[in-house]
Amino acid sequence: MITYRIATIPGDGIGKEVVPAGQQVLEALAKASKSFAFEFENFDWGGDYYRKHGVMMPADGLDAIRGKDAILFGSAGDPDIPDHITLWGLRLKICQGFDQYANVRPTRILPGIDAPLKRCKPEDLNWVIVRENSEGEYSGVGGRVHQGHPIEAATDVSILTRAGVERIMRFAFRLAQSRPRKLLTVITKSNAQRHAMVMWDEIAVEISKEFPDVKWDKELVDASTARMINRPATLDTIVATNLHADILSDLAAALAGSLGIAPTGNIDPERRFPSMFEPIHGSAFDIMGKGLANPVGTFWSVVMLLEHLGEFDAATRVMQAVEAVTADTSLHTRDLGGTATTAQVTAAVCALLEKSAVPAANAA
Ligand code: ATP
Secondary structure (H helix, E strand, O other): OEEEEEEEEEEOOOHHHHHHHHHHHHHHHHHOOOOEEEEEEEOOOOHHHHHHHOOOOOOOHHHHHOOOOEEEEEEOOEOOEOHHHHHHHHHHHHHHHOOOOEEEEEEEOOOOOOOOOOOOOHHHOEEEEEEEOOOEEEEEEEEEEOOOOOOOEEEEEEEOOHHHHHHHHHHHHHHHHHOOOOEEEEEEOOOOOOOHHHHHHHHHHHHHOOOOOOEEEEEEHHHHHHHHHHOHHHOOEEEEOHHHHHHHHHHHHHHOOOHHHOEEEEEOOOOOOOEEEEEOOOOOHHHOOOOOOOOHHHHHHHHHHHHHOOOHHHHHHHHHHHHHHHHOHHHOOHHHOOOOOHHHHHHHHHHHHHHOOOOHHHOO
């Protein structure tokens, strides 16, 4: 029996509702398993922690979670604290501290979901967006001088390094190669950004030679938004810089029906550090504490967490339970046009998992 050590960081807003729901799903899974268990440790970092201590997480916080097998994260964001403090003080501190350079965002239209693209069949939209997660537009390089004066100036410098681009390209080509269509689209903006994005394009060509069986093409980021809407079936795996993928993946989540469904993994492919899994939505203070939060994005993140741990059968069981629940419109939360609560959706997924328990004889 293997015990996985999981750090839970609910953070702010509805993160405090969906992360416990995700933990419940993992607990239901473990109850039904003879081969693995989970040991959870919860960390109360985020906006409330900031109000008490002046920081979003303690200075030695990374050391407290360094030894974990994975992190389940909720969201960071608080109406009373500037966004750049909540983001840089917690989520990015973990992503950068643990060099989780590949941000992976699968998008599909799950059964029962009424997605906005009426001409798109559910099977036409099956994408994974790979977002460069360690540099580019969010490298944090820049500065601000002469504040408040007419000559005030500020910069955010986008940095791309050869090492950073090579590793994300290699990750994306490898991921594309592992998917049935072996198809990769490299998003660029090298027509307007004539230094770093040109290097990005050149490195894509170089790395593509290591993956002769992967078909790939290049698309300008602006054109790719139209392609996602007009020709979704021409896309499969997509790789883009930090900012470009940030925007495209919100569009992808909306096209799949709701922000509340979409998951993401912040991955250290070399496994030097724990990887972190989270729903892509934010803290959604408008619906906080009302039981309205859709926990499906967190459950799908749990699926990614299980895949990362190598527990593929368990991951498939959770995904099947989630799909059975989304197929039942009486279990839709308000964002999907239903009336179900976070607790009802969670209980339904847990009940299915307990029913689908692996018989002892099959357990490893
Ligand atoms: P942040 O500033 O932390 O990014 P936000 O409230 O600005 O948070 P999101 O939380 O990403 O932005 O989402 C915008 C809106 O989408 C929310 O106000 C909420 O109404 C809705 N929403 C987001 N996630 C969910 C969810 N899991 N379930 C239901 N509705 C959601």
